[in-house]
Amino acid sequence: MRQVQSEMEAVLGELLPSENTAPARLHQAMRYAVLDGGKRVRPLLTFAAGELFAAPATVVQRAAAAVEMIHAYSLVHDDMPCMDDDALRRGKPTVHVQYDEATALLVGDALQAQAFVVLAETDTAGFDAARQIVMLRLLAQASGSLGMCGGQAIDLASVGLSLSLDELEQMHKLKTGALLRAAVLLGAWGGKALAKDEIDALEAYGTAIGLAFQVVDDILDATADSATLGKTAGKDAADNKPTYVSILGLPESQALAEKLRNDAHRALAIFGDKARRLRELADLIVQRKA
């Protein structure tokens, strides 16, 4: 796992324009937003799903980097004053604090474009153009108004409201779930054209770990400190945002995370032992402490 994380650091470093490339300040800020931080959960998922069907390393690397760039851009925009107004991310000042708001806006915009550059450049010998288009389409759909951005819009609209458990789940299925599912599917498509039952199984897995990820996030936001998390703890409660912990309470939230982990394992049954790493990641997501 550490190996994938350090490999990703190198890959991301290569797939972003260098600090000296003009406009230099924008590129420095883009690298600041992406490099040297994060658990790289999405790349880990892409690598694990790629292993399932022996996807070529360069294809998996680019797919993982593209997904991570989308994730990084969403954090930069999400932290801005007009959104969550957060000063700390991955243990460092957020981009608009370290640079300025206009730069943070452009960093996010340019990182989203760079994700598609990276994925549209996958020209590994023998790689199938039709599958490459499927991957581009999956990433774009997961990022847009019916995916991540849509989830953020629902999140914005829900501040101060008392959401039902179903509404909270629907929001998270888009806000964080869509990109986590895409991370899994892109890795698998990098290996072969997927059959219907394989897509269904991976979407079920992705949905379960996506929700588990959020439930655990809410548990940690309520129980861990800022230094451990690398971001401001207790912020959701302070912002009056609905969370699993605020709706279900702590013990039931922990039981839900455990149930989702089992759902994720069950969804992988059709792949047999080849899905070992995807199973390990479901465990990691539920057991993480930060």
Add this chain to the structure above:
Amino acid sequence: MRQVQSEMEAVLGELLPSENTAPARLHQAMRYAVLDGGKRVRPLLTFAAGELFAAPATVVQRAAAAVEMIHAYSLVHDDMPCMDDDALRRGKPTVHVQYDEATALLVGDALQAQAFVVLAETDTAGFDAARQIVMLRLLAQASGSLGMCGGQAIDLASVGLSLSLDELEQMHKLKTGALLRAAVLLGAWGGKALAKDEIDALEAYGTAIGLAFQVVDDILDATADSATLGKTAGKDAADNKPTYVSILGLPESQALAEKLRNDAHRALAIFGDKARRLRELADLIVQRKA
């Protein structure tokens, strides 16, 4: 020309999620930002370049819509308080005024993603996947830090500075030029795989009309009123931004626009009479009054 503009309105309306699709407010704001406004210069270029090589109508429509969505998102973000802080666009209140800042941020983000959704869905029977990837790559590169976003970063950094003519040109080649060039190239790639001399000719044309477009923009900003422009006139001077008019003066700016129009015509020579519409567009860009 009016026919293309009204066709584009219908195409854009179909390629954006409906006003009733959840999250409804986000989709309403996305449609507000894109529909019912603008000269559709980029779609006109894509259609004209598509005609050059008889590109299928559905491919040209999607390419034009994707480029226009990128353009529309850039206007939404550019108008935000942390950037140009503008209240009027295309004769209507800007998105952050009509809705709110957080929505404007998400509208821009989601429109960028939607542009790639639209282009990655081009599955016209017989359309070539390899060319589709070239088109996706061109659009992503034109949008990112080495294209439009990079130009905006240079623009931001240049406020209050006295740029040389070369520096101003470099900024505009990225800020507006990159996407205008992409509009031309995407239309042409929609028709066939381009040869080197065809790419060079279309890039030369796109560069010339891109700069001409900006020179005329600066002339109009200095000479027309807000009602005619549908946006705040005289804003560049008020913001202390370098423009062609502030560097060259009005008569020399007008001469430069004329020279660029001739450059654009000359670049099209290898295509003969088939490039008639591209020539007309060069004329239109230089002669427009708003």
